Amino acid sequence: MQRKIEVCLTPALLDLYAIEESIVVVIDILRATSSMVYGIDNGAEAIIPVAQVEDCLNFSGKGYLLAAERNGEVVEGYDFGNSPFSYTKEKVAGKTIVLTTTNGTKALHLARARASKVVIGSFLNLEVLCTWLKAQDKNVLLLCAGWKDQFNLEDTLFAGAVVHQLKANFDHFDDSSVAAEDLYILAKEDLRQYIAKSSHSHRLAALNIEEDVKFCLQLDLCKAIPVLEGERLVLLK
Amino acid sequence: MQRKIEVCLTPALLDLYAIEESIVVVIDILRATSSMVYGIDNGAEAIIPVAQVEDCLNFSGKGYLLAAERNGEVVEGYDFGNSPFSYTKEKVAGKTIVLTTTNGTKALHLARARASKVVIGSFLNLEVLCTWLKAQDKNVLLLCAGWKDQFNLEDTLFAGAVVHQLKANFDHFDDSSVAAEDLYILAKEDLRQYIAKSSHSHRLAALNIEEDVKFCLQLDLCKAIPVLEGERLVLLK
Numbered sequence: 186m187q188r189k190i191e192v193c194l195t196p197a198l199l200d201l202y203a204i205e206e207s208i209v210v211v212i213d214i215l216r217a218t219s220s221m222v223y224g225i226d227n228g229a230e231a232i233i234p235v236a237q238v239e240d241c242l243n244f245s246g247k248g249y250l251l252a253a254e255r256n257g258e259v260v261e262g263y264d265f266g267n268s269p270f271s272y273t274k275e276k277v278a279g280k281t282i283v284l285t286t287t288n289g290t291k292a293l294h295l296a297r298a299r300a301s302k303v304v305i306g307s308f309l310n311l312e313v314l315c316t317w318l319k320a321q322d323k324n325v326l327l328l329c330a331g332w333k334d335q336f337n338l339e340d341t342l343f344a345g346a347v348v349h350q351l352k353a354n355f356d357h358f359d360d361s362s363v364a365a366e367d368l369y370i371l372a373k374e375d376l377r378q379y380i381a382k383s384s385h386s387h388r389l390a391a392l393n394i395e396e397d398v399k400f401c402l403q404l405d406l407c408k409a410i411p412v413l414e415g416e417r418l419v420l421l422k
Numbered sequence: 423m424q425r426k427i428e429v430c431l432t433p434a435l436l437d438l439y440a441i442e443e444s445i446v447v448v449i450d451i452l453r454a455t456s457s458m459v460y461g462i463d464n465g466a467e468a469i470i471p472v473a474q475v476e477d478c479l480n481f482s483g484k485g486y487l488l489a490a491e492r493n494g495e496v497v498e499g500y501d502f503g504n505s506p507f508s509y510t511k512e513k514v515a516g517k518t519i520v521l522t523t524t525n526g527t528k529a530l531h532l533a534r535a536r537a538s539k540v541v542i543g544s545f546l547n548l549e550v551l552c553t554w555l556k557a558q559d560k561n562v563l564l565l566c567a568g569w570k571d572q573f574n575l576e577d578t579l580f581a582g583a584v585v586h587q588l589k590a591n592f593d594h595f596d597d598s599s600v601a602a603e604d605l606y607i608l609a610k611e612d613l614r615q616y617i618a619k620s621s622h623s624h625r626l627a628a629l630n631i632e633e634d635v636k637f638c639l640q641l642d643l644c645k646a647i648p649v650l651e652g653e654r655l656v657l658l659k
Binding site for chain 2: 194195197198201332333334335336337338341359360361363364367368371382383
């Protein structure tokens with residue numbers, strides 16, 4: 186079959202895409218999907234993304250780890266937020282994490298409602314994700330979580346990295362995939378420096394999470410692809 | 423005052439921006455805003471953008487030129503569509519044109535409802551537009567008309583060209599203005615070749631309007647900036 190790649194630059198545009206037969210890759214590089222990949226790679230049994238901070242509380246006292254981030258910070262009273270350093274083997278192996286984040290979980294829920302399959306992408310699992318996408322007989326939509334429905338650079342760069350790797354195996358590309366790939370090619374020698382231009386980067390700098398940003402921009406640290414099964418993200422096998 | 427430039431990549435995202443105190447530049451390079459600039463530059467008294475093809479009919483038989491485009495083609499029974507070659511001095515000088523197009527007029531109406539001022543941009547009036555924007559004490563939102571609410575390359579490239587010229591005079595830039603400028607820098611040596619990568623270009627190629635595309639990518643052919651006064655686009659004086 187002829188296959189296409191499209192890039193949805195923010196969740197606010199998702200309604201424009203027919204994804205019923207597509208694989209949707211959810212992308213929230215700083216930091217939700219990077220941490221999801223790292224957590225599942227480190228043996229977390231599952232991650233349950235929920236929409237509201239209050240939804241996390243329903244899982245309280247039942248053996249779950251509760252993670253809640255809003256506007257870049259851990260919500261008071263929660264085990265942790267979305268820093269990847271909270272998703273190490275020691276902390277998450279064998280555990281199920283209930284997580285809510287500003288942008289990433291919203292994008293996940295929108296995708297889940299319609300897509301054929303939903304997986305999680307980040308620079309940490311770029312290679313294994315692309316190898317798997319090439320082997321499927323499906324169209325691919327790369328869904329950037331953005332920042333409060335606005336375009337952001339880091340998610341777009343990752344979408345561009347995927348387009349760059351998949352290009353030879355696909356037939357059709359929309360304008361946003363062309364733009365995303367060209368921005369990635371421009372940025373790839375030094376992603377950190379390029380992302381320093383972004384508004385989100387300024388926001389994150391103010392939160393002292395420079396180490397998180399560096400961590401999330403590492404290539405191919407992980408072999409895991411988290412996939413949505415029902416309402417749980419689990420290891421794709 | 424500190425001034426910011428933002429780029430709204432499609433009209434579907436316009437609600438995310440506070441534009442009540444801003445100048446909004448509406449951009450629909452292929453071909454609506456190019457033709458508007460060319461028409462006003464050639465002495466058209468005014469251009470009235472209307473939302474629906476049927477709305478044009480209300481102006482029938484009253485001395486107006488009626489222009490209607492849908493999906494790239496002139497609607498049957500109308501004087502012309504949005505090819506710039508229909509907006510020559512011979513055809514439009516002293517006339518008022520009632521115009522509806524697939525994307526451009528929609529973006530105009532959305533902007534008009536909230537913005538402090540709405541002007542029209544195209545490569546044809548890039549220089550004069552940027553000189554004027556620099557001299558205003560206002561934030562600027564560059565509104566790409568896109569294609570049916572989706573991102574497109576040519577409108578984004580023009581937004582990037584404006585960002586490139588205004589950069590030294592403004593203080594804040596959102597992520598989409600960073601991306602648009604970098605894409606413009608990448609493309610500027612040969613805009614035509616770069617735009618050939620776009621989906622819209624394929625659509626337009628099928629319509630045999632290669633000459634229109636070339637025309638719309640010329641720099642600084644015009645001195646006019648069309649500005650919205652009430653429901654009419656007129657020459658900014």
